[in-house]
Amino acid sequence: MNIEKQLFTVSIYTENNIGLLNRISAIFQRRHINIESLNTSPSEIEGVSKFTIVVNMTEENIKRIIGQIEKQVEVIKAYHHKDEDTIYQESCIFKMKSDLLFEERQIQNIIKDSNARIVTVNKEFFVIEKSGKKEEVDLIYRELKPFKILQFTRSGRVSVSKKPMEISQMLSAFN
């Protein structure tokens, strides 16, 4: 078993219940594991929520963590995947001064080359959005930084696995 730390994407299907986020994050906190990113959303199944959590740890430990997560009463199923087993994206938005659009030609090139898009432009500022892998988001951030970013926010990872996650079958087996 690999004892090197690596990134894992944890996908957790749960009942939609207040307090579950607290319960799940406590599992990581108690073991002093830093969460790299966290996203919660409705899943493909009505009434079922999905947590997508990225952590950097060993495979042995992530298996234990998955056990602890699945033990929670309102967790239906938890999976862990290496990066190569998932399709994943992150999203980020930048707010910058509108003058730059006209004064700094380079910015237009950065937007074009990185497949980013301009969400809105007004007299004072404009907003750029970019979705992609972590490295792509890192890159555009590095490139735009010299031009002074007014505000910057990036999302947590969203991901789907290459192999199926058979939640519907599991749920019908419960019922």
Next chain:
Amino acid sequence: MEIETIKNIKNKSKVKERISGSEAIVRCLIEEGVKILYGYPGGAIMPVYDELYKFQHKIHHVLARHEQGATHAAQGFARISGKVGVAIATSGPGATNLITGIADAQIDSTPMVCITGQVASHLLGTDAFQETDIVGISTPVTKWNHQITKASEIPSVIAKAFYIAKSGRPGPVLIDITKDAQFEEFDFSYEICTKVRSYNPSPKINLTAVADAAKLINYAKKPLIVWGQGVILGGAEQVLKAVVEKSGIPAAWTILGASALPTSHPLNVGMLGMHGNYAPNMLTNECDLLIAIGMRFDDRVTGSLNTYAKQAKIIHFEIDPSEVDKNVKTNVAVLGDAKASLEILLPLLEINKHKEWHQKFKDLYAIEYEKVIKNDIHPTKEGLTMGEVINEINIYSKGEAAIVTDVGQHQMIACRYAQFNKTKSNITSGGLGTMGFGLPAAIGAKMAAPDREVVSISGDGGYQMTIQELGTIFQQKAAVKVVVLNNDFLGMVRQWQQLFFDKRYASTEMVNPNFVAIAEGYYLKAKKVTKREELSSAVKEMMESKDAYFLEVCVEKEGNVFPMIPSGASVSEIRLE
């Protein structure tokens, strides 16, 4: 679909009554078969207490002297009866005082439902009087918790609470109910919960895994069974006995597994772990197959994991999938209920005796007897030992009593030397090591099993953490026998200071009060023993008493508990002195 329709018709045909949330809470408890609950009233739970007053002919509320005592009493109730223990408290400090008992129940897998009152829902988050985020606080130490803000949620949530608390690997559940939900009226009907769709309490047993386990067991030359509380919680005592007797495998127990098999059983080779018996600890590192049943390889049992049973193949019978491979890597894991798993295993086992292997246990026991046990239970030196007190209790209990211990030296000595003929007879705080557990847990145990002799054994330290529960004993007329083994020290910490901190006794010496006077202040019969010649008659008098009885025994000040596996050492580095 058809079934669904029938169910709906059934539900509709149920008579619904319009009652208040607080009445619903009490009626739900009655529906769940609760006859005794432990608690302490206060502002945010008063509507429920008003209903408890109304229903007192059906459900008996025991007023503890502190909410922590109420939880430990509920735990004692649960541990001796196998039923769900119930504790109830008000919001704020009432609720936070439950936390130690809840954490204890969580780590020792005790089924418990705690109900707390909460400020009215419109006040949530306003720092109202006695408001505390008890759902947030209790999250890491509960199996499940939930806050109710509408009366209509009460029946389904309480039904779910009881189902979750007792099913699978049991544990504590906390339900927080706002005061407005207690006052609100709604149409009440009750249905017992039998499933929760996201929750699979008892995994389906894999027959191939059981067959693989049987193969390993039949092939093994030096197998060792190590069992834990899972055997008791799963009601697997009889089938464990059958497995042990058919396979001839020596069987050792964790502290919470004690009493599942009688201590006098010839194949019972004693206690595992830090202060366990010499033979099972030493031979853990010599066996060729370790068969773990309903235990979780706690660090107090395994010592250093790097040197734990490395030579052996490991089979793990376990109901909680997250325990498999958590601490010790298994070769075969059988997930599921202990009783059902062992029942499938039993016919696959070959009859065996393992005579030579047993001889090793006997030889090591003889060494332990000579170096430790003899001096503990038949001492020749002047000071009284804890071991001889336990031995004296055995003489009069004949192994029939339930022994409830606190935490520390007396606990280890009691677990080492107490005789148990019946299951569910050793009630102690294992995983959390909660000082103050013993006295209130004994009250709960006695009330759950009034026909059984219940002996509470504490040290002078832990006893004083919940000493006020003597008031509960008196008020409830609970005939608990309370023994304090007094060495005027926090003995276990002192022992560590002696062994590992050059005898620097930092804050472990206790200047104690007149314990007999305190017990008498609560109108208990009480006696103090300081000399060996007084011990036997005093224990006899206590055991023959029909009422509660307090016995203080002044034992040697600096006695140590051996054997001992030093913290972080290997099980085979166990020291006899």
